[in-house]
Amino acid sequence: MKVAAALIATLTLVASTVMAGPNPVVINKRVFQTDKVPFIPHSTGLFANWVGLNIDFRYVRHVFNEVNTTHALGNGTLISRGESHITVILPTEYDQILHPAGVTIEELNHLATTDKNSMNRLQRADFGLECLGRVQMVTKADGVFQQSLQLILKNYQDLILFREDVFKLFVSKGGNPALFDPENFKPHITLGYRHRDLHVEDGVYKGKNACIRQVVAR
Numbered sequence: 001m002k003v004a005a006a007l008i009a010t011l012t013l014v015a016s017t018v019m020a021g022p023n024p025v026v027i028n029k030r031v032f033q034t035d036k037v038p039f040i041p042h043s044t045g046l047f048a049n050w051v052g053l054n055i056d057f058r059y060v061r062h063v064f065n066e067v068n069t070t071h072a073l074g075n076g077t078l079i080s081r082g083e084s085h086i087t088v089i090l091p092t093e094y095d096q097i098l099h100p101a102g103v104t105i106e107e108l109n110h111l112a113t114t115d116k117n118s119m120n121r122l123q124r125a126d127f128g129l130e131c132l133g134r135v136q137m138v139t140k141a142d143g144v145f146q147q148s149l150q151l152i153l154k155n156y157q158d159l160i161l162f163r164e165d166v167f168k169l170f171v172s173k174g175g176n177p178a179l180f181d182p183e184n185f186k187p188h189i190t191l192g193y194r195h196r197d198l199h200v201e202d203g204v205y206k207g208k209n210a211c212i213r214q215v216v217a218r
């Protein structure tokens with residue numbers, strides 16, 4: 001009886017520990033007030049044309065610092081870009097798919113900043129944070145261990161709607177609809193990385209699959 005009671009007590013303890021989990025990463029909920037920072041156009045050449053939602057780095061810097069100094073999260077020190085954003089149209093989508101069909105970066109920037117009802121449409125987008133994510137792999141070409149950490153998004157319907165308008169523009173110019181899927185992207189806020197960032201071209205997916213820690217915004 002005693003043994004059984006001790007076993008049950010132990011199992012209860014284990015279960016509650018698992019459910020409580022390690023400390024979540026906390027972020028200031030003002031990070032969602034992206035309409036308070038300007039839209040930044042990115043249009044300076046090959047691999048440099050893309051569309052992003054600018055995020056106030058003041059609310060992201062301490063999350064980077066925590067990840068950079070917590071081994072269980074960052075697994076060593078990381079490089080920071082010193083800014084934060086959500087890429088909404090990738091450089092590869094622009095260079096390889098949209099631009100060859102005649103879509104210009106100016107048209108995309110116009111779509112991002114103009115709307116029937118409001119100015120600065122993209123900066124006004126609503127989104128939520130799913131978790132802290134981490135992707136890791138040994139890259140084939142050089143055999144180097146790479147890793148990248150990011151805040152992974154959820155509830156980003158506004159971003160999908162923007163991409164749907166980009167899709168309509170692309171198709172109206174004769175673009176092949178098979179080549180651009182508004183819903184096929186994994187929006188995130190990059191925090192830092194080991195040597196270089198990892199991308200879908202490397203074969204990594206920055207979705208729920210990559211979650212390592214809960215994020216709480218308050």
Ligand SMILES: *[C@@H]1O[C@H](CO)[C@@H](O)[C@H](O)[C@H]1NC(C)=O
Pocket residue numbers: 075076136145
């Ligand atoms: C931590 O990084 C090293 C490379 O420096 C890697 O070999 C190892 O798998 C990583 N471990 C975890 C738990 O991420």
Ligand SMILES: *[C@@H]1O[C@H](CO)[C@@H](O)[C@H](O)[C@H]1NC(C)=O
Pocket residue numbers: 068069077078079080
């Ligand atoms: C990350 O942490 C290391 C070790 O504490 C530190 O030297 C480095 O400056 C930090 N990186 C940034 C970008 O703050």
